Amino acid sequence: MRSIQILALAHSGRNDSFLGLVLVRVALVGLALALLSACGHEAGQSANPSPLADCEPGEGPRNALCGWIPVYEDRSAESGRQIDLRVVVYPALSRDREPDPLFVLAGGPGQGAAEIGSLLVSVFGDVRQERDIVFVDQRGTGRSNGLPCDRDTDDLDAFLSDDHAVETFLNCLDEIEADLRFYTTPLAMDDLDEVRAVLGYERINLWGGSYGTRAALVYLRRHGERVRSIVFDGAVPMTMTLPEGFPQDSQRALDLLLDDCELRPACRGRFPDLRRNLDEVLASLGRDGKQFLLRHPRTGANVEVRLRAEVVTDTLRLALYSPEAAALVPKLIEQMHGGDFAGLLALAVGAESSPRETKISWGMFFSVICAEDIPWIGEEVRNAPPAGVFSNDETFEAWDKICAAWPRGEVGPEYHEPVVSGVPALVLSGALDPVTPPRRGEALAAGFSSALHVVVPGTGHGATARGCVPELVAKFVQAGSVDDLDTSCVDELKRPGFFVTLGGPAMEREP
Numbered sequence: 001m002r003s004i005q006i007l008a009l010a011h012s013g014r015n016d017s018f019l020g021l022v023l024v025r026v027a028l029v030g031l032a033l034a035l036l037s038a039c040g041h042e043a044g045q046s047a048n049p050s051p052l053a054d055c056e057p058g059e060g061p062r063n064a065l066c067g068w069i070p071v072y073e074d075r076s077a078e079s080g081r082q083i084d085l086r087v088v089v090y091p092a093l094s095r096d097r098e099p100d101p102l103f104v105l106a107g108g109p110g111q112g113a114a115e116i117g118s119l120l121v122s123v124f125g126d127v128r129q130e131r132d133i134v135f136v137d138q139r140g141t142g143r144s145n146g147l148p149c150d151r152d153t154d155d156l157d158a159f160l161s162d163d164h165a166v167e168t169f170l171n172c173l174d175e176i177e178a179d180l181r182f183y184t185t186p187l188a189m190d191d192l193d194e195v196r197a198v199l200g201y202e203r204i205n206l207w208g209g210s211y212g213t214r215a216a217l218v219y220l221r222r223h224g225e226r227v228r229s230i231v232f233d234g235a236v237p238m239t240m241t242l243p244e245g246f247p248q249d250s251q252r253a254l255d256l257l258l259d260d261c262e263l264r265p266a267c268r269g270r271f272p273d274l275r276r277n278l279d280e281v282l283a284s285l286g287r288d289g290k291q292f293l294l295r296h297p298r299t300g301a302n303v304e305v306r307l308r309a310e311v312v313t314d315t316l317r318l319a320l321y322s323p324e325a326a327a328l329v330p331k332l333i334e335q336m337h338g339g340d341f342a343g344l345l346a347l348a349v350g351a352e353s354s355p356r357e358t359k360i361s362w363g364m365f366f367s368v369i370c371a372e373d374i375p376w377i378g379e380e381v382r383n384a385p386p387a388g389v390f391s392n393d394e395t396f397e398a399w400d401k402i403c404a405a406w407p408r409g410e411v412g413p414e415y416h417e418p419v420v421s422g423v424p425a426l427v428l429s430g431a432l433d434p435v436t437p438p439r440r441g442e443a444l445a446a447g448f449s450s451a452l453h454v455v456v457p458g459t460g461h462g463a464t465a466r467g468c469v470p471e472l473v474a475k476f477v478q479a480g481s482v483d484d485l486d487t488s489c490v491d492e493l494k495r496p497g498f499f500v501t502l503g504g505p506a507m508e509r510e511p
Contacts, residue, residue, distance in 0.1 A: 101132035105212030112142020126474030140364030147363025183367035251388035253434035370403035430459035452482035
């Protein structure tokens with residue numbers, strides 16, 4: 001269960017993951033990894049300000065335009081309850097503004113793009129020179145009738161329990177004010193096209209991260225004539241039903257990390273038995289877990305908690321999203337092998353205790369997952385054996401319980417057919433990604449006659465903010481073509497050094 005919460009945290013902000021787009025805040029014994037900085041720009045002139053105005057304090061940044069665009073919750077009825085979609089537009093900086101903006105589709109599902117716009121816009125600074133950057137809180141996220149369902153991280157034992165998580169999410173059904181059947185991706189992408197029309201844009205460019213890549217594919221399928229170009233970062237092809245493939249992809253990422261540690265003298269010398277030590281930690285805990293008296297990483301209180309092997313593997317999966325966080329994994333394994341789980345808990349609780357604007361709307365998350373994924377997962381996937389230390393068994397158990405009670409919309413079997421298009425597409429994959437590895441990007445790119453798939457070295461889940469990649473994205477959007485796009489600069493990107501002490505990563509040459 002917690003592994004899927006980790007997925008949703010992935011593509012929100014930008015650390016090394018657009019979480020999708022989690023802004024994952026990693027803490028290990030007082031160490032905070034701050035991986036995103038936002039920088040301000042003065043606003044240029046916008047040609048489409050009609051429903052928008054300068055953002056008021058508390059509504060958005062001073063260098064942007066804010067507004068609300070109403071849509072019907074039941075789009076087919078065109079009557080009844082309405083949802084006000086929150087829109088934030090960062091106008092192009094140049095007077096020679098191009099007419100086609102970049103629309104940013106956030107991840108999760110459940111992340112509000114407008115909520116995290118101020119955290120992401122600097123990544124698109126080069127694009128913004130000539131184009132507006134548009135952020136829309138998808139229905140059910142952020143301030144567009146967001147459907148939150150927060151968990152209590154103060155009760156650590158309950159927080160680590162799958163049964164308690166299921167109970168929390170099901171209890172939210174009584175509190176959510178929405179018809180959850182209408183919070184699917186196709187309806188949200190029809191909303192997005194309505195926003196496009198209201199703002200007066202004839203054609204748009206799309207950037208999608210993680211789940212946002214699925215959203216971009218759905219928009220392309222339904223409104224393809226409006227799309228000039230697309231950037232996919234952390235591809236979720238239509239053929240992928242979550243959480244299919246997660247154990248294999250997570251184990252691949254973990255194996256890459258352990259192999260890299262063995263190749264680096266400082267890491268190998270400090271942690272010579274990582275694989276065996278991790279196996280011994282997991283065997284000692286088992287599925288039922290063991291009781292520990294541990295200090296709560298946020299409140300400082302000593303609490304009795306039951307730690308299970310799945311808590312360890314899910315939290316390690318979280319660390320693998322970002323190479324900066326993954327640099328802590330050898331040290332974490334060593335600590336756990338010695339009976340110290342403080343670092344592991346700090347990582348787990350720190351991610352769930354993220355700032356309000358980066359939080360996932362769990363109501364929207366399950367509205368998507370229960371309609372678009374769980375009903376379409378076959379027995380072969382459900383009964384697949386574990387891949388190394390990772391398994392989906394408890395995830396399926398928890399999701400099935402939630403989705404059995406969750407009101408859900410309908411999508412047909414054709415929904416999961418590959419999207420075929422001639423729209424120019426730049427597909428970005430992190431070489432170390434534990435959830436949308438390069439094979440996913442390759443599968444998505446196969447449906448595009450004009451696509452370039454770039455595997456970014458030393459990168460986890462989300463590549464757009466890494467090294468020279470923002471410049472590549474800008475050049476691609478500017479040209480509207482992958483022809484002659486020189487991507488050789490990404491070869492300079494490497495995995496950061498591993499933490500051999502709590503003082504920082506080892507400074508040594510990449511093998």
